[in-house]
Amino acid sequence: MIELRLAPMAAVTNVPFRLVARECGAGRLTSEEIDARGFLEGSARTREFASFLPEEHPIALQLLGADPDVLAEAARRLEATGADAIDLNMGCPVAKIVAKGQGSALMRDPLGAAVVFRTMRKAIGVGFTIKIRGGWDDRTVNAVEIARIAEGEGVDAITVHPRTRSQQYNGTAPWDIIASVVDAVTIPVIGNGDVRSFADARAMVAATRCAAVMIGRGALGAPWVFRAAEVAREERARIIRRHAELIDAYLPPRTALLQLKKHLAWYAHGFPHAARLREELFRAPEPAAVLDVFWRAW
Template sequence: MNHEDAKPGSMDREGMRPSVSSTPFASPAPRPSTARSEYEWGVNSPSLAGGCSALPGYRLGPVRVSPGLALAPMAGLTDLTFRRVVRRCGHRGLVVSEILSSEGLIRGRLDAEEYLRIAPDEHPIALQLSGADPERMAEAARWCEGEGADVVDINMGCPASKVTKGFCGAALLRDTALAARVAGAVVRAVSLPVTVKMRLGWSESEMTFLEVARALESEGVAGLALHARTRKQGYSGEADWGRVAQLKAAVSIPVVGNGDIRDPAQALSLWRRTGCDGLMVGRAAVKNPWIFRQIEELAMTGSYGQPSFEERSRLILGHFEELIALGPPGLALHRMKTFLGKYTAGMPGAASLRGALGSAKEPGALLEALGEWLRESGAAP
């Protein structure tokens, strides 16, 4: 985030510092070449061509997100390594951490060094907290500020039963007063902008998002991200983006739309139809980490490129090497297998590759086998 006169994605708020762990971080990879052999052009959308010279941004208190694009928080996915992946793929807006339990952090059930770790090239970044105890949430927010977060985000949208049974996540939408107390406690505890990611409500009969949003705004929340589904829907059905437009008209703080963004053309269409301040992309970014750059390219030129086989290969190897370097081995192996299925979808011979590597017992062996497969395919660097 940056002030109006700072370059996009930079930090300029006085007193802000990045958190640097003891693990050395490599310099971010250069933006891949857009030469035709590396980044194939030709995906066109005439109806959007020349739509704007640059995507707009939005302010969160004293700072600015520009362009107004955000990587959504996703449990088990948006760790430090994947957030850096999207940065290397050209994302210049906001990244958000996976959900962090305030109780888990404070009571030591979560490894604070691992979950709060921020690399210097990640900014601007929001650390997302879940919880229903205002004092605990305030304490956890102070931890986030101390570790160099640029924004503290409160989760009021997670539909998972293990989260909602403690009246956290989407369950807070059933108690507007408690949601407001939690948000107010966090706002007063830190000097950072505080945002909330929320859903439409618990169910179609409990559509509380407008009431809750107004209460959050009155407590000093700087911005809202709305996943346009209810908790009962989970991830089924279709996101109702008309509700995003409704929320935008109801509050004066920035509103970011989320849910079912699958490709750049659809993203721009939803942005323009709703008048929202920004877009948050989740599952589509895991399959295609270049989507943020592609949205910008489409907005500016009317077309966008597709990464080549070689570019995808370098991405996979680089990500997996960093997972192994940061460890621990069991977690690294689990996440490598998770991302392998996402990254290789549609690549020639990928199905047999995933089957062969699925039985790997340690991350080094998986990486070695993957590198060999890529070399045989003529794709490895």
Template structure:
């Protein structure tokens, strides 16, 4: 699959997840075969104002190429400036968020609010497209009602303005993650456009990804929440696309990945900060395991990297 000049090794994409898809987690997913990883949603205003905390969210390494950096904002000039900064820091793809329906984002005119302002959306896409040579994509929802008409309008504007691809999460802005994703909207948008379309929503396992691609003819699938507890899902999807059986994840494989993740988080965040984050994050990988509940209880007061590794080896 191509997104502009970027070639994806596999038609799978890690969704941008706030507070989750930082550099250590993206590397875990990339090493397990994901075609393209995405950053957390990053404030364009924060980058332009020089926030060091926001700037740190652009951290990347060559191993995770191609990285998509997702930006949100409502001012065309600010978005263009932020996109240029992201590209200079190593983003292979610039993604613009048109789907976040969190109140504090929408009230600034960003995220899903842009789906109600097609002319502002067009201005943002035009200025960003002019500011960077890297491929540009967008992520949209159905819009503010279930008809999908707003999604189709924004998708057509995006193609007209030279956007290289888009991702469709076919839930309305007011649904959040509730209800069922309307995959028919992905089909509708795919038929209307010539640029690549990535499908997103209700992919819990590899068979769901296969069904979405067969039903909608989308070019790739994006996986978000399901990857938190099962980062192996990307490799499992690739095997299903090749009509190969899925290989169960062994306990030793799970432990090895968790230990590597602990070391990566502590190395990147520092041991103290990293362990505070791992108190919740390590629990993702233990869902469904025989001693998972005991493990999640044991890590609630995690203090050191060595303690985390010992618990992984002794409790699970």
């Protein structure tokens, strides 16, 4: 059995989507990125990102930051909330994030990254994992170097999304970089990038010998990707209804309306007249109307 994990995705992998993924068979879950400083300052948004339900275990909470002490203190407090692991974001490519030395910018500074690893490792007793990219750009592909440093500093597992920061989400993910990291360390390596089906996951394991596979965009509008078998149309409809109920139950009303629209638009991918349907979904004023538009097109 291959463990399939749901990738962290900002503004997507909240409680309802994570629960749906788990119910479809996803392994360890990860929160969306949580700004370490914002969390310590008590921002309501970051607190919401850090919340999870008992049925989500095992779950990792992912931190975004650059200052080792801030990251360590945030990790300590997140550990106290009952998280099973703390994950460090070393992949975010967004300009205003990397300008602060955070996300994928951490890959440019291996010595700085080593200090972050050491400080965070000392702060927590639960699992400590990192999520890296191949490197900053094609002249500085250093995933193996970062992975070796991380292993030496006591990091428990490494997820590799092998595109460089410069590649953002473009082109194909070079899985051979995942294989090089697998060869270089003894801790578990989780492969990520362009997996859209169970067959893709199997191919990634065969090509890289990674310990588990993480799926991001392939789960949008298709959380049944975590099931090994084909999922029938009625079962898909049931999963979508369940997702809509969870959005209603667990998100504040304004967030819930936007999330419902976003996810139903993903579920509608490939429908006839999908572009027009999308517009209709986003124009609908309240949840019942959004659902009505969707189910009429189903």
